[in-house]
Amino acid sequence: MNAPAWRVWLVTALVIGWALLTFRFVQTAQWPMAGLCFLLLISNAVTLWRLTQRGR
Numbered sequence: 001m002n003a004p005a006w007r008v009w010l011v012t013a014l015v016i017g018w019a020l021l022t023f024r025f026v027q028t029a030q031w032p033m034a035g036l037c038f039l040l041l042i043s044n045a046v047t048l049w050r051l052t053q054r055g056r
Contacts, residue, residue: 003051011048018044 018041025034 008048008051011044011051014044015041015048 018037022034022037022041025031025037
């Protein structure tokens, strides 16, 4: 997939943001929010992986 560079950077920033939020919610033992942030982290990580695949 030929994605513009700004989209790759945006999704990268989202992955980092969700990881930080997941870590923060785990530290404060807010498990439902930690789980939600973790799911969004995985979703954006898959999107980032698909955006950076060459030749597809």
